[in-house]
Every structure is written in C-alpha cells, then in structure tokens.
Amino acid sequence: MKQEEKNFEQGQFTLTMIPGSFARKMRTCILWQAFRFAVINIKMLVVVSKSH
Amino acid sequence: MARLIVMGGGVSGHTTATFAKKWLGKDHEVVVVTPNSQWNWIPSNIWVGVGQMTKEEVVFPLAPVYEKAGIDYRQAKAVSIHPDGKEGDDTPYITIEYTSSDKAGQTEEVTYDYLVNATGPKLNFDATPGLGNGEGQMGSHTVSVCTADHATHANEELQKIFDKAKAGEKQKILVGTGHGMCTCQGAAFEYIFNIEHEAKKAGVRDMIEIKWISNESFLGDFGMGGLHMKVGGYVVSSKLFAESLFAERDVPWLIGAHVNKVENGKAHYELLDGTMGVEEFDFAMLIPPFAGVGLKAYAKDGSDMTDKIIAPNGFMKVDADYTPKPYEEWKASDWPRTYQNPDYPNMFAAGIAFAPPHLISKPMQSVNGTPINPTPPRTGMPAGIIGKAVAYTICDMIKDPNAKPHEASMAEMGAACVASAGKGLTTGTAAAMTVYPVVPDFEKYPGTGRDTDYTFGEIGLAGHWIKHILHHMFIWKAKLKPAWTLIPE
Numbered sequence: 001m002k003q004e005e006k007n008f009e010q011g012q013f014t015l016t017m018i019p020g021s022f023a024r025k026m027r028t029c030i031l032w033q034a035f036r037f038a039v040i041n042i043k044m045l046v047v048v049s050k051s052h
Numbered sequence: 053m054a055r056l057i058v059m060g061g062g063v064s065g066h067t068t069a070t071f072a073k074k075w076l077g078k079d080h081e082v083v084v085v086t087p088n089s090q091w092n093w094i095p096s097n098i099w100v101g102v103g104q105m106t107k108e109e110v111v112f113p114l115a116p117v118y119e120k121a122g123i124d125y126r127q128a129k130a131v132s133i134h135p136d137g138k139e140g141d142d143t144p145y146i147t148i149e150y151t152s153s154d155k156a157g158q159t160e161e162v163t164y165d166y167l168v169n170a171t172g173p174k175l176n177f178d179a180t181p182g183l184g185n186g187e188g189q190m191g192s193h194t195v196s197v198c199t200a201d202h203a204t205h206a207n208e209e210l211q212k213i214f215d216k217a218k219a220g221e222k223q224k225i226l227v228g229t230g231h232g233m234c235t236c237q238g239a240a241f242e243y244i245f246n247i248e249h250e251a252k253k254a255g256v257r258d259m260i261e262i263k264w265i266s267n268e269s270f271l272g273d274f275g276m277g278g279l280h281m282k283v284g285g286y287v288v289s290s291k292l293f294a295e296s297l298f299a300e301r302d303v304p305w306l307i308g309a310h311v312n313k314v315e316n317g318k319a320h321y322e323l324l325d326g327t328m329g330v331e332e333f334d335f336a337m338l339i340p341p342f343a344g345v346g347l348k349a350y351a352k353d354g355s356d357m358t359d360k361i362i363a364p365n366g367f368m369k370v371d372a373d374y375t376p377k378p379y380e381e382w383k384a385s386d387w388p389r390t391y392q393n394p395d396y397p398n399m400f401a402a403g404i405a406f407a408p409p410h411l412i413s414k415p416m417q418s419v420n421g422t423p424i425n426p427t428p429p430r431t432g433m434p435a436g437i438i439g440k441a442v443a444y445t446i447c448d449m450i451k452d453p454n455a456k457p458h459e460a461s462m463a464e465m466g467a468a469c470v471a472s473a474g475k476g477l478t479t480g481t482a483a484a485m486t487v488y489p490v491v492p493d494f495e496k497y498p499g500t501g502r503d504t505d506y507t508f509g510e511i512g513l514a515g516h517w518i519k520h521i522l523h524h525m526f527i528w529k530a531k532l533k534p535a536w537t538l539i540p541e
Contacts, residue, residue, distance in 0.1 A: 004300075013299035016292060027481055027512045037514035040484045044468040044518075047486040047506050048540045051437055051465035 054080045054165040054450045057146060059130040059347075061086035061114055063094070063432065064403025065170030066530055067439035067541060068446075073123050074537065075447045082122075083162065087129040087151040089113060091530055092200050095432065095470075096523045098242045100203035101337070102210060102250045104475045107200045110523075117531055127152035129345075130171065131159070133361070135396045136352040144398070166446045169368045169401040170439060173342035175199075176231075182314030183230045183340060193314050194230065194336040197243055206337060210247065213335045217256035223334045226319060228265035230338030232310025232424040235275045237266055240339050241294075242472045248301050249474025264298065264305040265319065265331060265338075267424050269416050271295050271305055275426035277413040279487050280500040282508040287500070293509055297473065297483070306331065308416070310424045311338060326419035342404065342427070344368070361393055368401035369393060372409040379414055384463035384493035386410065391442055392457060398449070400442045403435035412491055433467045434460075434490055436541025463491040466506060470519040473511065482515030 004018045019027075026032050056076075058069040061084050073082040090111040099105040118125035128148040135144045145163040150156055175198050177184030177191060185191045195206035213223045227244040229237060244264055251257040264271075272278050272294030279290045298305055308324035319331045319338065344366020351357045363369055371394055373386040386409040393399040401407070408428045416425045441460035448455035466488030473481045486508055492501025500507075529539040 007299050007302050010299075010302070010304065012304050013295075016295040016299045018296060018300045028479060030478065030513070033513040033517075036510065036512055037517055040510060040514055040518060043506075043508060044484070044486055047466040047468055047488050048433070050488065050506065051433070051467075052540060 055083060055163065056081065056166040056168065056446055057083045057085060057162060057164040058168045058170055059085050059146070060170035060172055060403070060405065061088060061091060062170065062172045062403065062435075064172070064405070064435040064439035065168065066091060067436045068168050068170060068402055068443045069118075069123055070121055070532060071440050071443040071537075072447060073121050075443070076450065078122065080450060081124060083124040083126065083164075084114075084118060085126045085128050085130050085146070085148050085162070086114070087127065089115070089127055089152070090200075091117070093523060093527050093530070094198075095519070097197045097200055097203040098239060098246055098472060099475055100200055101195075101197040101206040101243055102246045102475075103207040104246070104250070107204050111200050112527065112531060121532055126150070126160075126162070128155075128160070130347060132348040132350055133167065133399075134350050134352075135167075135361070135399060138352060138354075142352075165398060166449070167399045168442055168446070169347070169399070169405045170403050171345045171347065172404045174345045174366065175340045176343040177340040179233075179341045179343070180231045180311055180314060183311070183338060190340070191314065193316050194338050196340065197239060197337060198339070209335060213260070214251065214254050214256055216334070217251070217259035218254070220259070223260045224332060225260055225262045226265055226331055226333035226336040226338070227262070228309075228338060229267050229426075230311045230314065230319075231341040232267045232322075232422060233427055234267055234339050234341045235427040235429050236339045236342070237268060237274050237426060238429065238469065238471055240264075240266065240337065241274075243337055244303060245297070245301060245473040246475065248303060249476075249480075262303050263331065264303055264307075265309050265311065265321065266305070266307055266426075267309060268307050268426055269324065269414070269424075271298060271307060273413050273426055275413060275429040276487065276490065277492060277501075279492075279502055279507060280504060281485060281487070282504055283510065287504050288509070290509070293483075297511065308424055310418065310422050314338070322418055322420065322422055322424070324416055324418050324424055344405065360395060361399070363407035365407065367407035368399075368405055370401050370406045372407065374407070374409055377410075382410060384461075384489070384491055384495065387461050387463045387491050389459040389461045390445065390457035391438055391460070392445075400446070402439045402442045404430045406430070406438075428491075430462070432469065433541055434462050434465060437465055440541055461491075463489050463493050465489055470515050470522065472516060472519050475516065475520075478513070480516035481511055481513055482519045483509055483511045484515035484518055485509040
C-alpha cells in the first residue's frame, strides 16, 4: 500500500487529502524550497508592508 | 519631562518601550515594569519543548538591554492603577511589587504621564481543575510550552516517554487545549507535529499514539474563525489544510471539546453535543486559558473602580465596541484602532492585554450551555505592530496632547505566521501562512472575510528556514543590536 493511502484506512481521515510521494519529496527538495523561500518571503514582505 | 510607564516587557511592551525611548531620547523618561528578568522569544519555546533548543537560546536578560537604551527598568509586577491620583495629589500612579531578589516583596508607587498596559496573559491553569495546582501555577499532571522553563520541563518529560517507547512500551500523547475558552491553538499545533517529527527521528513513532484535543469547532480554526487561503492556486479552507496535515501524520483529533478536569493520566472533557468523555494519556501538553494578570484600579478616594477600566476577563478596555450583539451583527469596526482607554486617553493597552470586543470565531456552546469556542489570538506580529503604533501616539501626544492617535486595527492589518511541523535544516517543515486581515471583514471581503490575494499557506522546508531565521532576527531586534529598527514587527 502506498504511504499516502495507508492513513485513509482511518475513518476520520477519509474526507481529507494526503500528499502523494512527489508532493512529499518536494516539501524537502532543497532546490525547489530555495525558490519557494524567495517567493514566500516576497509574499510576507508585501503583507508586512500593507500592515505598517 | 514626561514619564511613560510600560507595564510588561514581552513582544508588545518591549516594542513600545524601545521605540518610545528611541524617539523621545533623553528628554523624557521611559520606565518598564515587568516581573521577569528575561525576555523570551515565545515562538521558539516549542523547540525547547522537544529538546531542539535550550532555554538559553530563547531568552536573554533584560537589564543590560534597557540600560543600553536608557530605559528605567524595574523588575516588579504591577499591582494597581490609580489613574486619578490620590487625595491631595492628582498625579496618576501605579503601585508595583518588586520580584527581583534584592527587593523581593517591596512595594512602590510610581507616577506617570502615560501608561501602557502590555502585561500579556495570566496563564490561568486553575480554570480547569487538575490543570493547575490550585495556587495559580501549572499542575503536575500535564506539561506546558508557554514559558521557557515550562518548555524545558516538558522536554524532560517527553524524553522519558521516548525512552519508554524505545524499551517497547506503547505510549499515548495528548496535545491541545486545556479548557473550552482557550486561545493559542497554533502553539499546540506546532508542538504536536514537532513531537511527531522527533518521534519519527527517534524511531519510536509506531510505539506512540499521538492525539489532538481542542475547543475548535473545526480543525484549522486557530481562534480566527479559520481562514480561506491560496494553496497551490486553489482557495482552500484552513479546515482542509489542517486536516490534511493531521491525516498525513496519522494524528487523530477530538474537537469541540472543553476539558473540564485533569487527573493523573486522564483528561475529562465535554463535547458540543453534550457527550462527556475521558482521554487517557501518558504525556499531555494542554494550553491553559488566558486571563488578564489581575490588575486592580482605584479611584482618588481609594474606592475600587476596576470594573470601569478592566473587563470581566481581566483585560483592559480600549476603544473597541463592547456592546453585546449577536454573531451575525459583529463588524470589523467593532475592533479597536488606537488602543486608548476611553475614559483615560493617557492610558493604553497593547498586545494580549487589551480586551477584545468579542471572539473572532463563531460562538459555540454545548447543549448543556458550556461555552466551547476559541478566544482571539493577539500575539506575534499584531502585538508588535500595536505596540509600535501606541509608542508613536504617545510620542506625538507628549509634544501635543491633542495629537491624533495612530491606528492599528487588527481588521486592517495582516499577519505572517509560521507554524513549525518539525525542526531540521534539511528535514524540517513548517506551514508558512499570511492572513490579511487578521480579523475578518465580511463587508469588505464578502465570502471569505479576507483578501485571498494576500492570504496564503504552504508547507515545506522553506517555511522552516523562515521560522529559524525569524528566531534569530527577532532576538537581534529585541536586543537592540545594529539596525534593529529596520526589522519590521
């Protein structure tokens, strides 16, 4: 059974979503996360500047 | 020469005091009254709670910082406010009781021209029998991550659980809120997933059942009524976002719960449908509800006038609309803008210390009439922004008492939140989120209450890097190191 399928055996989790192996890998892929780091920081700076 | 007293040296109070002193210079006095000798970067306490940071990494002594800034620092707790002075002297003052070792117990009257209440929360453990020790402190059945010392103790207990798991004994961990009216679900959220992450690293995840219990009517409420955010191009409810992480990490949840009693290894609760239950545990971290610190206020003739300036929950009344009204009539404009007390314009409350007009989340009660709903979070970025706005206002008022106060409504400001889901330079993750505005405005943003162009969320290593960088950045800022004013709140 795939890891993302396993937890759907639990009734409470049936109606939610669980990331598959690619999505999980991208969470800690250094190159991709370095790009996301830049994007998230820009988004946060925009919200911070709107709030001050 | 004017004197500003700031009661409290946390995120909000420290921000107010340091900016005020910077702008006022030597011409005026800034006094900080706080019972603590150290400043604590609270968002990192969860890492202390799992042994990924030490207490020394999240605290630093206040005295040298305030001395460098020219701030008069009194290690004392504020006890009472006398906004009209006393018989024969109209000068307003507060009474304080020293907590420093050299003056412990000594009381003093300190006069002021401007007063800021930034005293933060009283950790009201005793609101739930068994959660507290009956004397205002945390009890022995559960742990806490609300302070650095609590978090250090929490980690010590957690490691015992891991040792038992390694020895082959199945363990049960329960994390969440310890009362139906708690806030700070975010801290519990971070702690549960950091425990899960550490359990995996230790190779004992399959020996440990981890469960969530909270007063939210749906996962992802976070005390803000939930939010709708952009995730991967979709506008997603925080309910789905949160449930996904819980499901992914195999952490079942029990929500809509008011924990009404804690015993050794047991948390008794009531649900919204009136069901009573018990969750057993080997280790539990349950956030206590917050209350005001218990400040009293007295009139000139010595009569008690606490009710005039302090709300029943112990937080200070400010320029909010406190008119009781049903949920359907709540408006963004109910929330305060200047944080001035309406009766005393030289008195302010910042951060957690101000009394919110009502909840943000939809009020809920069980069929037995028990209120079970999160109270509003007022920490982090909003607390700092409010503190700075109050400092601005006071500095302007010192020059011109009729100066227009600066505004910082939580219905017009956003927040950037980073919720750690596990620490590790290459293996950690965190949910990086922005929400704009913090308090939803359904008139301006029908449907979601927030601007989805500026409300987003994402889980990944980048979020973890951001949280770790923020740890260092905000401690740098709080220590008033070079260019500290360039770091936004």
